[in-house]
Amino acid sequence: MDFSVNADGANEQIVNLFSATFTASEGADEGDLIGTLVSNLLGSTQPHDIYVFTAIDDGEIVGGAIFTRLLYADDARSVYILSPMAVATNRQGEGVGQALLNHALAVLRDDGVAVAITYGDPTFYGKVGFLPLDEDTAASPLPLSVPVGWVGQSLTDKPLLPLKGKCTCVSALNDPAIW
Template identity: 50%
Template structure:
């Protein structure tokens, strides 16, 4: 498996991966929503606020992950939101998602990012080091429909401590339907 951070060259393929994966697992509406989110993240997010990691097997795109900056007023720590994550339906259950996440988190660590946060299944993401946090300790940029899915991990030796200030996400994520 090869990993790549070149998302601009493969923007269409990445968008199609997210659309088809979420369509297969969550239905037409969710597939369209996440496909549009992937498209907007690539097209509209400033490069300093976006990291995209893709996984390739024999020249075929088999997985992708987005990391976007979360900014907390009054807190100097660097925080990135890990979402969405997709593994092509035919390649699920082979550990690709976990390897993709580990690779992406390692890259953030090497950049000096302090905290990674995501909004998803605590059982799945717990396997790669995410732990539940409260909105009071790590405010979300929008009200959470499923607060138990708000999870984070420190990417440094420092423990997770409460963030100061309200959170601001990139424009593509600033939509209550995504939270």
């Protein structure tokens, strides 16, 4: 399996992966919502505010993880949120997601990103070092519908100290339906 750190002109394949995966697991409405989110992220986010990681096997994209910048008004640390992530339905349970995330987190760490956050299954993300967060440690940009899913980790050798100030996200994520 190979990993890519940018979309490399594969936007349509990436959108299709996310749409199909979320449709299979959550239904057509969620598949449409996430497909649209990914399309908007890829089409409207400034290059310095986004990382698009893909797992590629035999020329096919089998996993994707998109990280975009979160800004905390009174904090200089570089913070990125993973949202969304998908592994092709026929490849789930094979370790593709963990391998992709480990690769992505290493690249972010090497690029000087201090904190990675996501909003999802704490059991899955805990396997790659994410720990539960509360709003005092890291405010979310919009209200969370399932606060237990707010998880993060320090990508430095220092513990994750509270992030300071109001949090804002890229425009494509600034939609209450996603949170």
